[in-house]
Amino acid sequence: MTTPGEEMHDLVRRLYPLCRSITGDGVRATLDIVGELIPLTVHEVPTGTQVLDWTVPQEWNIRDAYVADSAGRRVVDFAASSLHVLGYSVPVSATLPLAELRPRLHTLPEHPSWVPYRTSYYRPDWGFCLSQDALDALPEGEYEVRIDSTLADGHLTYAEHVVPGRTADEVIVSCHVCHPSLANDNLAGVAVAAFLARALAAQQPYHTYRFIFAPGTIGAITWLARNAERVSGGPAAAGGPGKVRHGLVLACAGDRGRLTYKKSRRGDAEIDRVMRYVLAASERPHRIDEFTPYGYDERQYCSPGFDLGVGSLSRTPYAAYPEYHTSADDPDFVSPEAMEDTLAVCREAFRVLDRNRRYVNLSPRGEPQLGRRGLYDALGGRSDTRQAQLAMLWVLSLSDGGHALLDVAERSGLPFDAVAAAADALHGAGLIGA
Template sequence: MKNFQQDTLGQMMHNLAQKLFPICRSISGEGFRKSLKILDNALCEGGGIIRIHSIKSGSKVFDWIVPSEWNVKDSYIITPNGKKICDFKKHNLHLLGYSQAINQEISLEELQEHLYSRSDMPDAIPYYTSYYKQRWGFCLSHNERLKLKSGIYKVFIDSTHDKKGVLNYADFIIPATQKTKDEILISSYLCHPSMANNELSGPIVAVFLAKWLLEQKSRKYNYRFVLIPETIGSLVYLSKNLKTLKAHVKAGFVLSCIGDECAYSLIHTPSGVSLSDRVALHTLKNKANFKEYSFLHRGSDERQYNAPLVNLDIVGICRSKYGEFKEYHTSKDDLNFVTPKGLEGGLQACKELILNLEINEIYQSTTFGEPNLGKRGLYPTLNLENKRPLITDFLAYCDGQKDVLEIADILGVQGYELQEVLKNLLKFKLIKKC
């Protein structure tokens, strides 16, 4: 009888990445919608949890205008000797994002003005876009570009810019199991073509985090998940939901580049001391190759969520931070760079963030002096070792001022590791919630 080995959680996430990787996504268009539907089915068989919204092209959003909807069927270049290069169907990074349609024969000299490569990554296809200025172009490796010979080249791009189209964005809420309006915001973006860490890791980790949250018997917070095209999507989302977000969001995280195995990274809010900052630093600081960045190093949608008139105090969470790994925005950011182990590590870090948020409260001791823990079975009654149980040190700091995160930092443990301690102290009413 054949034995079937069940995929690990990380492999399941990587399988989803493989399914999404070939799709040409941008800030609008069919590829974005198709990807949302795949994620919806991954979250729940048959879908129906992720709510897909739209806004018309040309709509004014704060200081921005929603661009025309862009879709592309094909693009390529034919060299003077008849060879097809920059073939969109072989790799969608070959096309400059949001390129206009063209079908012409031009000289190499003219073509060079529309080619994009990186001499510092000579064997990689770079990723470039032109969302808000009309142009056309192709991206190719620098090595291939250097081989181009003089002559007449045919350039072909079959794309459309629909001024009557829409820009899509999506969200869903996993409700608390108690009565509360407090929310945790978890946001990621889905607007890049075939890049695995910079694009797919964030939404995939978010979906698997949501699946895990749905399994939890207790949730103190409502969890608002947002899947959007980067920058313009967060602006649109804020324009529709800012009043609610400002009233109810207590902490939040932008997930980006969270599927490699190289590091763990935190991009702080402008203040650096919000609940989001504190719980993220508490959770990540002891992980391998942890790197901490100020808001001066922002780059994803934390820019919009922390803008001066918004002030939601949202941090960025990455493994290797965007712009800090050499594969970033190139064809080298592929399904080999993002691994099952890397994705599962990113997911585990996010689970720990949530566990630390869920357990965090301020407690006050209810007794004068140390309580008699021994008579309650919480402390050994035979003194054989000169070692204090964790419960006594935690209780010593329950002064009604410090929260669980702060005490856990003092004790050198993760907040969620104090769950059993809290359970016992609350059971015997030795502490009370402030």
């Protein structure tokens, strides 16, 4: 019997070896595998397309790369790990002495056994990454270097998966798919997103949930450029997708640290309040961080021209663990239990978000006579009768158009579920209107 955590971990292990980048076949292969779990709509955007302030770059692909010593032995080998080559390296084929090669060999002296992750997307460059120990072991002498890569007009690739809801209004869940062999950053996020999509589909959500698997920065910018109208307040096209109301960026979703929620730029968006509530109510150890314009693609979704209510959920946040952007962020660094826990919090949060409606008390002068309507009796057999009764009084008291059910839960101290159940009962009795 496999747990969802183990299934997610298997997915991470399977995706791990692929050499992803902001464009190229590594992304496509990744989306193919994710697409086995949830159907994906894959978008290919040509090189040169103007996207907001940016331009889609040339597509990068790589077949092989190595540094070989004079004996022809590969001392640094892309085949062993996609991290060994500087991302977006231009093709090279040369033989040169170690002294000349050294400036192009990136290491982490403070973690001598780890290989760093480095890229050079927008400045043509080439290089290799290796451990300090490996570098130290290289004798002086001539080395053959070869990077069999191509940089050519092609496409930027991203994918979407939509879980339709009862309303066309959307919640976006976004994760980046541009990092090569790094597990927590962000294969764990990809895995949690895929399983979250499956779970949501099973429960017929209120909102429409759109999952975005895209390269970091340029991918999110591309998505925003192509969805700008419905994101930024213009009218949604009739029959087309709805407005984007809320969102969550998932990243670093699988390490063993406590959960971290980083608020949207607005700071008090509904997703911010929901996440804060759910994390506090669950009594999980967690932290809530203020927005910063640094991190993952919340940077783009929250840029002031969009200013979406999009927060970011991680475990240990961006750049706050030593394994970040190194070969130590491998599948063992993430755990099935941690991914399952992240998934559970997402599901709880979206469950609250989906039910967090505003009602209006239709009998607002004095209390309505609940007994006459059987609202006490209906609940009389339950052990939580008094809580249910209190919840109804609270919903009646605060249903003035200005309070949503989460406000009621927070002000009353009652569980959100009890408040939502009371609202359902009152709505059924015609005492509150949506």
